Amino acid sequence: MFGKTCRTVVTSSTTLLALLALGCAASAQAFDVSRIEVDKELAGRVPDKVRQAGVLVGGSDNDYAPWEYLAGADGQTPEGIDIDIGNAIAARLGLKYESRTAQFTTILPALGTNYDIGMSAFSITEERKKVVNFVSYAETGNEWVIKAGNPAGFDPKNVCGRQIAVQSGSRHEEKLMEVNKACADGGGKEMAILPFKTQTEAVTRVATGGADATITGSATALYAAFKSNKTLETIRPVGDELNVRGLNGIAIAKKDMALTEVISDTLTTLIKDGTYNAILDSWGMGAVGVQKAEINPASDH
Known part of the structure; x- marks a missing residue:
């Protein structure tokens, strides 16, 4: 899993800034x-x-x-x-x-x-x-984060040719590169991978319609969707490269x-x-x- 084992660090400040960027509450009562x-x-x-x-x-x-x-x-x-x-x-x-x-x-x-x-x-x-x-x-x-209702028609079974936001330097980016190679080797169109310095920016790009999806850890993805006033939702990845539990x-x-x-x-x-x-x-x-x-x-x- 891409949590605290290989820990591409998604700190509380990063996650909460992502929520604030979406106009969401940053805290919850105990x-x-x-x-x-x-x-x-x-x-x-x-x-x-x-x-x-x-x-x-x-x-x-x-x-x-x-x-x-x-x-x-x-x-x-x-x-x-x-x-x-x-x-x-x-x-x-x-x-x-x-x-x-x-x-x-x-x-x-x-x-x-x-x-x-x-x-x-x-x-x-x-x-x-x-x-x-x-x-x-x-x-x-891992979870894909997409806009609620999936207006872009994102299909986790076929991500070739899609615009994907990702945190630069993360394990997720490495795995997307492997999937992109498979797209090219299979004669398909490669993804347009959009790297961002933080996961905050990647989630925000999806929320504003500038990317079809982003992939990140379950905690970040599920909580961002939960606090997004139903503007975001998640989809479980498909394939051995991305569907790691x-x-x-x-x-x-x-x-x-x-x-x-x-x-x-x-x-x-x-x-x-x-x-x-x-x-x-x-x-x-x-x-x-x-x-x-x-x-x-x-x-x-």
Whole structure:
């Protein structure tokens, strides 16, 4: 997937600027977890250190909207999908959730010391699983962004000859070049690839009708469409080059299997009672939902 593994960085500021360029709201209210009932059996399994503190501490870079970013009146209040899910898990366990802002690359090494869990849209990879445990909670990949109603008649099965906006230097641009070669080798018309410095500009070009589509990560695409006042929509890519999917996971220290299992079982209850889907839907991200929370699932990465 093209998320935080190969991380063509789409920061919160970039994403929110894209939304502002489309005349959209840049923030969302936190999901209300006050009605979530404590599960006494699960709460009783929380490791003593966490239970005695009464707080589940999560590490997050808080710079990757809509997953996590800083907002609020002071510009320092964590918001986003990861924050809402962290709050929901903590509430089910009778705890409070605290999201601590950290540099992305420093979170995993500090699990078990500075943080109980890592909630920062981590892609689950075989390499990362060697050093931490993961509980899967989302499946992300790539999405085409087009104008609502598809007035350009964009067909993801046949992109040859289309005008495609893309962030310059991104993995998406590399993959489009591969697809363009296939277009030429097959005797078709090549795409007109329109490179832009930021994904902001690429999305805006589509919104204003200057390109047929742009391709970017699920989070950026789905949230931009959700906040665009129905002027944009998304389409799943077709073909091995572009339709790449992968799991995101909540990270826990490798030695802490007890907490890993509690987090997995707690998230499973939230999936079953609809809370999890309600959180994703509140961010327009229902398409990335998973059916179950698995511990250290297999990964292609």
